[in-house]
Every structure is written in structure tokens, then in C-alpha cells.
Amino acid sequence: MENLLDALKALSDETRLRILNLLYEKELCVCDIMETLQISQAKASRHLIYLKNAELVKDRKHAQWVYYSLAIDERIKFIDSLVYDNLRNLELYQNDLQNLKDWLKRKTMNCE
Amino acid sequence: MENLLDALKALSDETRLRILNLLYEKELCVCDIMETLQISQAKASRHLIYLKNAELVKDRKHAQWVYYSLAIDERIKFIDSLVYDNLRNLELYQNDLQNLKDWLKRKTMNCE
């Protein structure tokens, strides 16, 4: 996290907050985000790249998938508080977590 | 603080972060902010109003002055962490605090 202001700009959009909330659960690929939040592929990709440029998340390519995960270190612990103490009190973000759980279950079943 | 997203948008601008950092010290009027940060009156006023609309600060009118102070409650404690653990490690914000101290001293001397 080079630039604190870039991080804060990344936090000032609802879609990116919703994505961040999901990534606090586990590493996810773009399609997991699309499915869970019911947003377009372009939108998911764009916001993930924005978060990556702000150095809040990192990516890892494996075959045709790109997996995104958190890159929040101790220097920006206030984001942990934001997520756990604020976002997760809100219904929208709770629902997103439930949808993620449901989606991952469906996805796993398809692969068996 | 009705809307968390509004608060985060208010935090995504450097001038507003600098103002917030000053208000963490004490209640200030618009001219204190202008002088300390060396910004125009219109700019100071605009950003203070933005912070007020986001319900991060409140105002109090006394004679021809408008005093602004923090309106950060326990529900958004992550902002305390942002200010104390992050902003105040940065030179810019430290300098602002020193400039505030100097300005308030000059101001008091003129009134005696």
C-alpha cells in the first residue's frame, strides 16, 4: 500500500466495498464475484483491477482463471474495522456473504 | 452518520482528510482551516460543507463565525484508526498540525 489516498478512493464505491467484503472470506476468481453480486463480467473485472491498482488486493493467474485475494496488511488495519464493525452490520453485505456461500456450493456440485 | 458510503466518499479527498486531521485536534472556524492549510476561503468552506453533509462534522454558528467540530461516534471508530495510525504517520499531516499550532498562537497574540 503505497498511497493511502488511493486506498481510500478505492473504498468510496459500493461495488468495490461489496467485493472487498467477499474477499475477506476467501480468495475468489472473477466469475465468483460476478455470480455472487449479480453484476456483469466487465464491471467485476474493472472494479477488481481498480482495487488491485490501489494495492488492496492482489491477483494470481492459474490456467484461464484469475484469482483475487486481499492485500491488506497491518499498516491499514482500519479497513479490518470498517469491514467487520461496519459493513457486516449492513443487510446488503450479509446477503452478499450468504449468496457467496450458496454460489460456491452450487459450483462445487457442478464439478463433481 | 446515516450513510457509510457517504462517509467513505468524504474520506476520498486529500483536502478533506487534512481538514479532518485538524478537527481531531479541536473545534475550528473556517478561517483557521484556510490559514493553516493555505487554501482559499471557497475551498475550505466547500469541503467543510461536504464533510458536514456526510455527517462527519457538525457546525455551530457564533456571531459571524461558523465553528466546525467532529461528529465521529463509536459507530465509525475505524476513522479514529485511520487518523491516528495512518494519517499522522505522514509528514504532510504532521506539518499541518504544526502549522495549526503556529497559527493559533499568532491569532491569540493579535487579540491581546
Next chain:
DNA sequence: TTCTTATATTCGCTTAAGCGATTATGTGAG
């Protein structure tokens, strides 16, 4: 190679936001 799937990028558009400069409003002093 061709086809499919996952992801990223570009285009055109719309809206939000920041700025300096200026003007308006409101308060107190004389």
C-alpha cells in the same frame, strides 16, 4: 487449427466532483 471459456480492454456516453473567480448573505461595528 478451431472452438469455448475466462478475463481484460476499448468506446461512447453520462454524471459527479474539483477548481478559481465572482457574487450573495449575514453579522457586528461605527
Next chain:
DNA sequence: CTCACATAATCGCTTAAGCGAATATAAGAA
């Protein structure tokens, strides 16, 4: 009332950012 001062609001402009739609890229499968 008139003047000075503090603050807010408006105007015109520029730039950033978000969006859907479409296209490009890259990897694996066949």
C-alpha cells in the same frame, strides 16, 4: 444606514469515474 468581515453559493470549466455494449486477448479442449 454604511462598511468590513466571515462564510456560503453560483458560474463556467475541466477532469475523473461509472456504466453497458462490444471487442480483444489468452488459455485449454477437441
